Amino acid sequence: MNNEAIVSFKNVCMYFGGVKAIDDISFDVDEGQVFGIIGPNGAGKTTIFNVLSGIYKPTSGDIYFHNRRINNLPPNYITGNGITRTFQNIRLFENQTVLDNLKIAHYSHIHYGIMDVIFTSNRFKKEEERIEEESLAILDFMNLTAYAEQKAGALPYGAQRRIEIARALSCKPEVLLLDEPAAGMNPVEIDELNQLILKIRNQFNLTVLVVEHQMRLVMEICNEILVTNFGRKLAIGKPNDIKNNPEVLEAYLGKVKSNE
Ligand SMILES: Nc1ncnc2c1ncn2[C@@H]1O[C@H](COP(=O)(O)OP(=O)(O)OP(=O)(O)O)[C@@H](O)[C@H]1O
Numbered sequence: 572m573n574n575e576a577i578v579s580f581k582n583v584c585m586y587f588g589g590v591k592a593i594d595d596i597s598f599d600v601d602e603g604q605v606f607g608i609i610g611p612n613g614a615g616k617t618t619i620f621n622v623l624s625g626i627y628k629p630t631s632g633d634i635y636f637h638n639r640r641i642n643n644l645p646p647n648y649i650t651g652n653g654i655t656r657t658f659q660n661i662r663l664f665e666n667q668t669v670l671d672n673l674k675i676a677h678y679s680h681i682h683y684g685i686m687d688v689i690f691t692s693n694r695f696k697k698e699e700e701r702i703e704e705e706s707l708a709i710l711d712f713m714n715l716t717a718y719a720e721q722k723a724g725a726l727p728y729g730a731q732r733r734i735e736i737a738r739a740l741s742c743k744p745e746v747l748l749l750d751e752p753a754a755g756m757n758p759v760e761i762d763e764l765n766q767l768i769l770k771i772r773n774q775f776n777l778t779v780l781v782v783e784h785q786m787r788l789v790m791e792i793c794n795e796i797l798v799t800n801f802g803r804k805l806a807i808g809k810p811n812d813i814k815n816n817p818e819v820l821e822a823y824l825g826k827v828k829s830n831e
Contacts, residue, residue, distance in 0.1 A: 583632030592618040594802040607793035615802040625649040656748035665724025673706035676741035753785040
């Protein structure tokens with residue numbers, strides 16, 4: 572295991588009955604990297620995020636965050652301690668305003684108790700003001716201020732995707748997991764998203780793991796890429812190595828190239 576790594580998988584398996592969703596997966600992610608995970612449909616990419624964010628407990632193997640084993644920690648604890656994700660299918664509170672969607676996410680970090688709420692204590696008021704200020708600052712950073720008071724569910728798809736990322740940032744992550752953030756985007760939108768992801772990484776000092784089918788995103792912004800196939804690690808390396816790896820070309824990139 573690489574002791575400098577912020578996230579490490581060590582021989583991780585996740586089986587659902589006879590289905591080996593991930594099978595003996597090991598990799599290290601260094602701090603500050605944009606780390607891509609690619610592979611054909613059903614290759615186990617989202618399952619890697621599900622075990623890392625605590626939604627599933629791996630069948631075997633170990634997962635480390637800052638060299639601490641986190642396999643058995645509940646998802647809310649993992650989120651509160653630095654690993655936050657977005658979902659392949661957008662999961663916003665559609666009937667709440669954009670600002671409220673962000674404020675809700677802040678509650679993994681509140682410093683007041685039930686009595687403060689009942690008696691509207693100074694601590695409660697100050698904390699609520701802080702949460703609102705921080706939420707507005709993130710909306711500003713993400714170019715979403717104009718939508719702050721609008722219902723999230725009524726907004727265009729591209730804006731909803733950015734709100735999902737903004738909401739994840741409200742949890743103050745060290746590691747941000749993006750599950751297919753470019754799904755449904757055209758090349759111009761993907762180029763904009765690439766710039767946004769790099770800007771977020773730099774501004775918030777994040778490490779980013781991204782599951783993505785869009786090679787325009789993966790090859791442009793990832794420092795390192797893990798390729799999975801049928802739940803197993805097929806290759807790991809820099810974008811150029813992955814592009815030229817014959818096994819990867821056959822399993823995955825070949826198909827993408829022939830579609831372009
Ligand atoms: N909760 C579950 N119960 C049963 N099988 C599951 C479960 N979650 C995932 N799987 C199976 O595990 C395999 C890997 O699924 P996963 O969603 O991780 O793949 P993926 O690479 O993210 O696919 P895609 O690119 O289509 O999103 C698939 O065969 C899937 O059907």
